[in-house]
Amino acid sequence: MSTPFVARSHQVDVLRDALVRAGAGAPGVVLVAGDAGVGKSALVREVARRAADGGAAVVVAHCVDLGEIGLPYLPFAEAVARLREECPETVARVAADRPALGRLLGRGDLGDDADRLQLFDALAELFAAVASADRPLLLVVEDAHWADASSRDVLRFLVSRLHDEHVLLVVSYRTDDLHRRHPWRPVALELARHPRVQRLELPPFTPAEVREFATALTGRAPAARTVRRVAERSGGNAYFAQELLEQPDDELPGSLADVLRARVEQLDPAVQQLVRVASVAGRRVDEPLLRAAAGALDAGLTAGFDAALREAVGHHVLAVEDGHLAFRHALLAEAVAADLLPGETTAVHRAYVTALRAEPALGSAAELATHAMQAHDLPTALGASLAAGRAAHTLLAPEEELRHLEVALRLWDAVPAAPEESGERRDAVLARAASAAAATARRDRAVQLARSAVEEATDADRPRRRTALARHLQAVERVADALEQSGLALADLPTAPSAERAWALATHARSLVYLDRTLEAFATTQEALAVARGIGALDAESDALTTLAVMVADDDADQAEQMLHQALERARSVGDVVTQLRILTNMAANRYDVGDLEGTGRLAADGVGLAAAAGLANTEHGLELAGYAALVAYQRGDLSPVPAPARGPDEDGGLLDVAVFYSAAARGDEDLLDRARALEPQWERDGLIALVTGGCAADVLTRQGATDEAVALVSRVVTLLSEAWNPQFFGGLWLSALALAALADAAEDDRLHGRDPAPRVEQGEPFRERVESTAARPLPPGRRVGPEGLAWVARARAEHARLRGAHDEAVELWRASVEAFGYGNRYEQTRSRSRWAQALLEAGDRTEAARQATTALQDARAMAAVPLAEELEALARRGRLAVPGTASERAGADVLTARESEVLALVAQGLSNNQIGARLFISGKTVSVHISNVLAKLGASGRAEAVSIAHRRGLLDVAAAPG
Numbered sequence: 018m019s020t021p022f023v024a025r026s027h028q029v030d031v032l033r034d035a036l037v038r039a040g041a042g043a044p045g046v047v048l049v050a051g052d053a054g055v056g057k058s059a060l061v062r063e064v065a066r067r068a069a070d071g072g073a074a075v076v077v078a079h080c081v082d083l084g085e086i087g088l089p090y091l092p093f094a095e096a097v098a099r100l101r102e103e104c105p106e107t108v109a110r111v112a113a114d115r116p117a118l119g120r121l122l123g124r125g126d127l128g129d130d131a132d133r134l135q136l137f138d139a140l141a142e143l144f145a146a147v148a149s150a151d152r153p154l155l156l157v158v159e160d161a162h163w164a165d166a167s168s169r170d171v172l173r174f175l176v177s178r179l180h181d182e183h184v185l186l187v188v189s190y191r192t193d194d195l196h197r198r199h200p201w202r203p204v205a206l207e208l209a210r211h212p213r214v215q216r217l218e219l220p221p222f223t224p225a226e227v228r229e230f231a232t233a234l235t236g237r238a239p240a241a242r243t244v245r246r247v248a249e250r251s252g253g254n255a256y257f258a259q260e261l262l263e264q265p266d267d268e269l270p271g272s273l274a275d276v277l278r279a280r281v282e283q284l285d286p287a288v289q290q291l292v293r294v295a296s297v298a299g300r301r302v303d304e305p306l307l308r309a310a311a312g313a314l315d316a317g318l319t320a321g322f323d324a325a326l327r328e329a330v331g332h333h334v335l336a337v338e339d340g341h342l343a344f345r346h347a348l349l350a351e352a353v354a355a356d357l358l359p360g361e362t363t364a365v366h367r368a369y370v371t372a373l374r375a376e377p378a379l380g381s382a383a384e385l386a387t388h389a390m391q392a393h394d395l396p397t398a399l400g401a402s403l404a405a406g407r408a409a410h411t412l413l414a415p416e417e418e419l420r421h422l423e424v425a426l427r428l429w430d431a432v433p434a435a436p437e438e439s440g441e442r443r444d445a446v447l448a449r450a451a452s453a454a455a456a457t458a459r460r461d462r463a464v465q466l467a468r469s470a471v472e473e474a475t476d477a478d479r480p481r482r483r484t485a486l487a488r489h490l491q492a493v494e495r496v497a498d499a500l501e502q503s504g505l506a507l508a509d510l511p512t513a514p515s516a517e518r519a520w521a522l523a524t525h526a527r528s529l530v531y532l533d534r535t536l537e538a539f540a541t542t543q544e545a546l547a548v549a550r551g552i553g554a555l556d557a558e559s560d561a562l563t564t565l566a567v568m569v570a571d572d573d574a575d576q577a578e579q580m581l582h583q584a585l586e587r588a589r590s591v592g593d594v595v596t597q598l599r600i601l602t603n604m605a606a607n608r609y610d611v612g613d614l615e616g617t618g619r620l621a622a623d624g625v626g627l628a629a630a631a632g633l634a635n636t637e638h639g640l641e642l643a644g645y646a647a648l649v650a651y652q653r654g655d656l657s658p659v660p661a662p663a664r665g666p667d668e669d670g671g672l673l674d675v676a677v678f679y680s681a682a683a684r685g686d687e688d689l690l691d692r693a694r695a696l697e698p699q700w701e702r703d704g705l706i707a708l709v710t711g712g713c714a715a716d717v718l719t720r721q722g723a724t725d726e727a728v729a730l731v732s733r734v735v736t737l738l739s740e741a742w743n744p745q746f747f748g749g750l751w752l753s754a755l756a757l758a759a760l761a762d763a764a765e766d767d768r769l770h771g772r773d774p775a776p777r778v779e780q781g782e783p784f785r786e787r788v789e790s791t792a793a794r795p796l797p798p799g800r801r802v803g804p805e806g807l808a809w810v811a812r813a814r815a816e817h818a819r820l821r822g823a824h825d826e827a828v829e830l831w832r833a834s835v836e837a838f839g840y841g842n843r844y845e846q847t848r849s850r851s852r853w854a855q856a857l858l859e860a861g862d863r864t865e866a867a868r869q870a871t872t873a874l875q876d877a878r879a880m881a882a883v884p885l886a887e888e889l890e891a892l893a894r895r896g897r898l899a900v901p902g903t904a905s906e907r908a909g910a911d912v913l914t915a916r917e918s919e920v921l922a923l924v925a926q927g928l929s930n931n932q933i934g935a936r937l938f939i940s941g942k943t944v945s946v947h948i949s950n951v952l953a954k955l956g957a958s959g960r961a962e963a964v965s966i967a968h969r970r971g972l973l974d975v976a977a978a979p980g
Contacts, residue, residue, distance in 0.1 A: 021230065021233035021234055022059055022060075022062075022063045023226065023229045023230045023233050024222065024226040024229060024230070025056065025059075025060055025063075025219075028049075028060055028217055028219060029060070029063065029064060029067075031047065031215065031217055032047055032060075032061075032064045032185075032187065032217070033064070033067070035047050035185050035215065036064075036068055036073060036153060036155055036185045038185075039148075039153045039154075039155075039182075039183050039184055039185040040073075040150055040151075040153040040183055041150070042150065042181045042182075042183060043181075044179040044180070044181070044182045044183065044184045044185065044186075044213065045179070045185055045186070045213045045214070045215065046175075046176055046179070046185075046186045046187075046188065046208065046211070046213055046214040046215070047185070047186075047187045047188070047214075047215045047216075047217050048188050048189075048190070048205060048208060048209060048214060048215070048216045048217065049061065049187060049188065049189040049190075049217050049219060050189075050190060050191075050192045050205070050216060050217065050218050050219065051189075051191070051192060051218065051219030051220070052191060052192060052193040052221070052254065053191050053193055053254075053256075054254045054255060054256030054257055055219050055220075055221055055253075055254055055255060055256075056219060056222075056255040056256070057159075057189040057190075057191075057219055058159060058189070059255065060189075060219060061077070061157050061159065061187055061189055062077075064155070064187070065077055065155060065157060068155045072151065072152055073152060073153050073154070073155050074103070074104075074147055074148060074152050074153070074154045074155070075154075075155045075157075076096050076099045076100060076103075076154070076155070076156050076157065077099075077157040077159065077339060078092035078093065078095040078096040078099070078156070078157065078158050078159070079091075079092055079095065079158075079159045079160060079301065079339070080092050080158065080159065080160045080161055080162075080163040080164045080165070080168065081160070081163055081299055081300070081301060082160075082163040082299055082300070083163075083299070083383055083384065083387055088165060088381055088383045088384070088417075089165050089166075089167040089168070089408075089409050089412040089414035089417045090120075090121060090165070090167050090168055090171065090412055090414070091165060091168065092158045092159075092164065092168055093121060093140055093168060093171055094121040095339075096156060096158075097118065097121045097122060097140075097143065098121075098122075099339075100143065100147055101122065103147075104147050107143070107146050107147050108122075108143065108147075110146070111139060111142055111143045111146055112139075114142075115135060115138065115139030115142060115143075116135075117135035117136040117138075117139050118136065118139035118140070118143065120136055120411070120412055121136070121140075133413035133630050133631045134626070134627060134630030134631060136412075136413065136630075137170075137171060137174045137175075137630045138630075140171060140174075140175070141174070141175055141178045141182075144156060144175070144182065144184050145182040145183075145184065148182060148183040148184050149183055150183055152183075153183040153184065153185060154183065154184045154185070155185050155187065156184065156185070156186050156187070157187045157188075157189070158172070158186070158187070158188045158189070159189050160189065160190065160191070161188045161189065161190040161201060161205075162190040162191045162195065162199070162201045164201060164204075165414065165416075165417055166200065166414060166415075166416030166417060166457075167409075167412065167413070167414035167416070167417060169200070169201065169204045170629065170634075172186075172188065172204065172208065173204065173207065173208070173629065174629060174630065176208055176211050176213065176214060177211075177629075179213050188208075190205065192218075210658065220253070221253025221254055221255075222248070222253040222254075222255060222258065223253065224244060224245070224248045226253075227244055227247055227248040227253065227258055228244045230255065230258060230259075230262075231243070231244060231247065231258070231262050234259060234262055235262060239262070243262075246261075247261045247262055278352055278353070278356055281334060281349075281353055283332070284328060284329065284332060284334070285325070285328065287317075287318065287321050287324075287325050288325045288328045288329050288332075290311075290315065290318060290325075291307075291311055291318060291322070291325040291326060291329060292329055292334055292335065292353055293353060293354075293357060293361070293365065294307065294310055294311050294314060294318075294365050294368065295307055295329075295335065295342065295344070295350070296344070296350045296351075296353035296354040296357075297354055297357070297362065297365040297366060297369070297388075297391075298310075298369065299350060300343055300344050300350045301338065301341045301342065301343040301344075302341065302342050302343075303341055303342070303379070303380070304326075304341075304342050305379055306369070306372060306373070306379040306380055307342060308322055309372035309375070309376060309379055310365070310368045310369045310371075310372045311368070312372075313367075313368040313369075313371040313372050313375075314364060314365060314368035326342075334349070362391065363391065363392055363393060366388045366389075366391035366392035367388075367392040367394065369384075369385075369388035369392075370385065370388045370389050370392050370394055370397055373385045373388065374397065381405070381408070382401045382402075382404035382405040382408055383401075383405040383408070383417075383421070385397065385401040385404075385405075386398050386401035386402045386404075386405050386421070386424065389401055390424070395428050395431050395432050396432050396434075398424070398428055399425055399428040399429065399432050399435060399439055400439060402421045402422070402424040402425040402428065403421070403422070403425045403439050403441065403446065405417075405421040406418045406421035406422045406425065406449065406453075409421055410449070410453075413631070415452075415453045415456035415457050416453075416457045418449075418453040419450055419453035419454050419456075419457055419459070422446055422449055422450040422453060423450060425439070425446060426443075426446060426447065426450065429443055429446075442473075442475075443473050444469075444470045444471075444472075444473040444474040444475075444478065444482060445470075445478075447466050447467070447469045447470035447473065448466075448467065448470040448482060448485060450466045451463045451464075451466035451467040451470060451485065451486075451489060452485075454466055455489060455492065455636060456633055456635075456636060457635055460489065460492045460493045460637070461493060463489045463492070464486070464489045464490060464493060464495075467482070467485050467486040467489045468486055470482045470485070470486070471483055471486050471502075476509075479506075479509060480505075480506040480507075480509040480510045480517060480521065481506070481517050483502045483503065483505050483506035483509075483521075484502070484503055484506045484517070484520050484521045484524050486499075486502050487499040487500070487502040487503040487506070487524045487525075487528065488524055490502065491524075491527060491528060491531070492636075492637045494702075494703075496528050496531040496532055497528075497532070499524070499528045500525065500528035500529065500532065503521055503524045503525035503528060504525060506521040506524075506525075507521050507522065507525060514548045514551050514552050515548075515552065516552060516554045516557060518548055519545055519548040519549040519552065519554045519557035519558070519561075520554075520556075520557045520560070522541055522542075522544050522545035522548060522557075522561070523542070523545040523549070523557050523560040523561040523564065524560075525541050525545075526538050526541040526542040526545055526561060526564050527560075527564050529541060530564055530567055530568060535568065538564070538568060539565075539568060542561050542564050542565045542568070543565075545557065545558075545560075545561035545564075546558060546561045546562065546565070549561060555587045555588075555590055555591045555593075556587070556588065556591045556593040556596060558584075558587055559584045559585070559587035559588040559591075559593060559596050559600070560584075560588075560593075560596050560599075562580050562581075562583060562584035562587065563580075563581065563584045563596065563599055563600050563603060565580055566578075566580035566581045566584065566603065567603060577607065578604070578607060581600050581603055581604050581607075582604075584596070584600050585597060585600045585601070585604075588600060594627060594628075594631045594633060595633065595636070595638070597624075597627060598624055598627065598628055598633060598636070598638035598639060598642065599638050601620050601621075601623060601624035601627070601638070601642060602624065602638045602641045602642055602645075604620050605617050605620040605621050605624065605642060605645045606645070608620060609645060609648065609649075610803050611803055611804070612803055612804030612805060612840040612841065614649050614652055614653065614840075614841040617645055617648075617649050618645075618646065618649040618650075618653075620642075620645075621642045621643070621645040621646035621649060622646060624638070624639070624642035625639070625642050625643050625646055628642060628643075640672065640673045640674075641672045641673070643659075643672075643673040644672025644673035644674075644675070644676040645672065645676075646659075647659045647673060647676040647677055647680070648672075648676045648679070650680070651676070651679045651680040651683070651844065652841055652842045652843065652844070652845075653841065653843055654843035654844055654847075654876070654879070654880045655680075655880075656680040656683050656684050656844070656880050656881055656882060657680070657881075658677070658680070658681075658684075659673070659676075659677050659680070672705065674696075674706075675696075675705055675706055675708075675709035675710060676709070678692075678693065678709050678710055678713040679709070679713060681713070682713040682716050682717055683844050683880070683882045683884075683885070684881065684882065684883065685882075685883045685884040689713065689714065689717055690714055690717055690718070692710075693710040693711070693713060693714035694714070696710050697710070700734075700737060701737075704737070704738050704741045704742055707734050707737055707738060708734060708738060708748045708752070711730055711731070711733070711734035711752075712731070712734065712748075712751055712752050712755055714730060715727040715728075715730045715731045715734075715752075715755050715756070715759065716755055716758075718730065718759070719755070719758055719759040719762055720884055722762075722969065724759040724760065724762050724763040724766075725763070727755070727756070727759040728756050728759050728760060728780070731752050731753075731755055731756040731759070731784075732756070734752060735749055735752055735753075735787070745787075745790060745791045745794045746791075747791060747802070747806050749787055749788075749791055750788055750791055750792070750806050750809040750810055750813065751809045753784040753785070753787045753788045753791075753813055754788070754809050754812045754813035754816055756781070756784045757781050757784050757785065757788075757813055757816035757817050757820055758816045760777045760778075760780055760781045760784075760816075760820050761777075761781075761816050761817075761819040761820040763777050764777040764778065764819075764820050764821075764822065765819075766965065766968075768822065769925065769964065769965070769968055770925075770961060770964065770965070771927060774820075774822065777820060778820055778821055781817060781820050784813070785813070785817050788809075788810055788813040788814070792806070792807075792810045804837070804840035804841075805840070805842065807837055808834065808837035808838045808840065808842065808845065810837075811830070811833045811834040811836075811837040811838075811849075812834040812837070812838075812845070812849055814830050814833075814834075815827060815830035815831045815833070815834045815849070815852065815856075816852075818830050819852065819856070824856060824859040824860045825860055827852075827856040827859075827860075828853070828856045828857055828860050828862075830856075831849055831850075831852050831853035831856050832853055834849040834852070834853070835849045835850050835853055837849075843876065843880065844880060844882060844885075846876075847873050847876040847877055847880070847882070847885065848873075848885055850869050850872060850873040850876075851869075851870070851873045851877075851885060851888060851889050851892065853869050854866045854867075854869040854870035854873060854889075854892060854898075855892055855896075857869060858892070858896045858898065863896070863898065866896065866898055867893075867898040867899050867900055870889055870892060870893055870898055870900050871900050871901060873885075873889055874886060874889040874890065874893070874900060874902065874903070877889055878902075890903050891969070894972065895968070895972070913951060913954060913967070913972055916937075916947060917947050917950060917951050917954075918972065919937060920933055920937070920944060920947040920948060920951065921948075921951050921963065921964065921967055921972075923936060923937075924948065924960050924963070924964060925964045925967075925968075930944040930945055930948070931944075948960065948963075951963055951967075955967060955972075
């Protein structure tokens with residue numbers, strides 16, 4: 018019985034409208050999410066049918082659950098194969114221009130990591146090429162919760178590249194399978210944030226929809242009792258509802274597992290056996306492989322294979338789906354497989370192994386490894402896992418490569434003749450696994466694997482393994498250990514020039530630079546360059562040039578920049594993506610230091626794209642470049658959350674993880690303090706974490722009125738970093754300005770309540786001195802404090818004037834701060850403009866104060882800097898400034914009447930009830946009533962707290978402050 022399509026009109030409309038937009042040149046992505054069996058496949062099939070009838074090009078591809086063993090790019094390889102059948106000329110043309118596409122067509126040799134970018138570009142170009150305004154492309158990827166890591170990377174890439182192509186990408190996935198650490202979970206969240214992506218939730222059927230579904234399925238209206246029972250037992254799940262409805266009346270089994278098994282148990286024994294063989298392969302299996310496996314299990318199945326298969330299809334247990342045999346639903350395959358006894362399961366897997374070994378073209382090495390593991394055929398599993406690892410490396414899929422190699426390493430000791438079976442030495446496999454681990458941000462795991470590779474290497478290979486270990490140690494900042502390993506490598510290597518010696522020297526030099534052993538580093542770098550150039554090792558030369566550029570940067574920034582450009586060209590010429598990323602990171606850092614945000618952003622974007630395409634987004638330099646991209650976005654006023662790349666739970670994201678704190682603080686994220694406190698245990702390990710999270714947390718504490726806590730936090734960070742870095746580290750300019758801001762807020766509150774602010778002023782003196790001494794810190798010739806540092810010096814001076822209550826002086830200092838941040842930091846420029854408006858108001862220049870507050874408020878709202886916008890709105894009300902867009906703000910129960918505001922203003926001046934009554938010509942009792950109303954509206958427990966709350970909310974005129 019076929020499955021009818023009912024209801025879901027809203028979801029169909031959403032997908033139809035998205036396809037119409039794609040036809041008009043507005044590409045998009047729709048994520049179709051829902052529980053298993055809820056009807057995702059039925060929805061996309063219906064939409065695909067309607068799209069094809071409407072003239073669209075339609076390609077439906079699938080992800081497959083291969084358990085621990087993955088098959089890289091599976092859905093996209095399927096999509097390319099489909100397109101080659103439908104439009105061979107277009108595919109051939111793109112493949113000719115983009116040879117990397119041949120990898121998914123079964124062609125192409127092992128290449129370098131840069132090929133991954135070419136492969137991704139080729140896919141994007143192919144999909145764009147087959148689509149047009151008259152014939153948009155609907156590309157469906159089903160079951161993305163099973164997607165391999167490389168396919169997830171392709172999806173990210175395609176989404177980021179969408180511009181004006183006539184393409185709609187529909188991705189379906191199960192929501193009930195997404196546990197906290199499921200690899201698809203962060204990808205789905207990341208994609209959902211993209212402006213071109215819609216998320217379409219598919220809810221269960223309502224009882225009314227179950228009735229409609231039952232009527233369409235059976236051809237008659239079901240009894241109300243049946244609808245109630247089916248709706249209750251199926252939970253609105255379309256697949257379960259169909260299984261229940263197709264059972265004879267009054268014979269509904271006790272569990273849904275029984276329902277699923279009942280469909281199979283009604284078949285002939287031979288058909289049941291064939292279905293069991295198919296279930297072990299998962300939801301989908303190729304007919305030739307199933308035929309071969311069935312014959313290997315039971316020769317009798319071969320003779321009756323076609324008849325059994327025909328009956329299984331006729332009873333809607335199996336179906337033909339896009340050229341493959343498939344169970345009607347994955348849950349049915351799972352139920353059948355789960356019903357097998359352990360011995361039966363092993364025997365069926367062994368049959369698949371026999372079939373695949375006899376005819377390797379029937380499946381992939383990954384499939385062979387999967388079945389061999391389940392069949393306990395460890396030698397075959399070992400060889401197949403290594404072959405699958407090589408295939409993943411060829412396809413530039415490091416996560417799958419690591420998974421395959423780690424399976425092989427676990428099997429190694431269990432296979433007595435492992436070297437003979439594998440054709441490889443264990444240390445070579447360990448080294449390959451270490452490289453794959455590094456490419457997937459598992460840096461500690463890379464160190465472990467590389468160290469094991471050193472221990473098991475032959476004398477001839479050990480120096481090369483030590484150099485690789487040193488580089489992995491550098492990535493986890495264990496520089497002294499790295500220096501030891503590269504030193505041992507150099508001691509063991511012959512002094513004759515070789516690529517191994519050039520790399521060992523370049524690696525040794527980098528560690529020496531990190532340890533500030535400049536003279537040794539310079540000599541070692543020169544030797545590395547001489548060896549590399551002498552033998553034409555451009556990759557090692559590029560790495561050494563990069564190290565040399567880092568050394569000369571303080572003395573001659575222009576020369577360093579030239580060296581980096583030269584090194585980048587060398588690295589590109591040999592396809593050394595890792596070195597390219599390191600160079601782009603250094604170049605971005607140099608541009609950022611001199612305030613060139615445009616240059617920083619361009620370099621960071623290039624690096625992020627290269628890292629993503631090469632599968633290196635989670636590596637040290639990939640994350641560093643993403644961090645610079647986030648910093649530039651923040652400074653330009655883009656405060657939108659930055660999606661974090663998917664990575665292991667034990668990996669940190671370096672600069673990226675802390676850069677996002679700036680925009681989070683500006684946005685007013687409520688969880689920022691919790692996030693910052695969670696990272697505090699890592700302060701000792703990484704000073705950058707202490708600097709950024711500590712500073713941003715202090716900024717938020719100040720905004721919340723916890724000024725003493727903010728100052729104490731800044732002091733702790735300054736003390737830590739003065740010892741770890743330099744007593745006059747430049748980050749201290751920012752921290753000192755934040756501390757002075759907190760103290761200035763506290764001093765204003767003191768003045769408001771008639772307290773002496775002198776202790777606050779005295780407390781700020783060390784921070785002022787730190788700013789001035791750091792700004793005057795001696796620098797190498799040709800170097801100077803960058804524009805960001807100068808801007809924070811200007812703001813610190815202005816905050817110090819505010820701390821002292823020097824209103825007239827503060828006006829010009831805040832003007833200078835606004836101008837200093839004009840190099841490109843839009844958020845901080847707006848914040849300084851807000852303070853400038855306040856200083857102008859306090860100095861009596863209401864007209865200019867209103868003008869600056871208006872500009873600042875417009876910018877704050879444009880950036881969605883909510884806390885800053887609220888502060889400006891409060892300033893406008895407090896000072897009664899003519900700022901557009903603030904008149905109706907803060908409407909609500911806590912807005913005071915005119916008389917209540919007058920009473921509160923006099924309370925702020927310290928007058929008693931009777932004194933206030935005399936001033937306003939009302940009785941003391943009436944004053945008491947007004948004060949009670951004020952306390953109730955503001956939620957204050959007393960007069961002092963009411964004054965403080967009203968001032969913070971902008972309900973109290975600044976003129977109310979004494980003095």
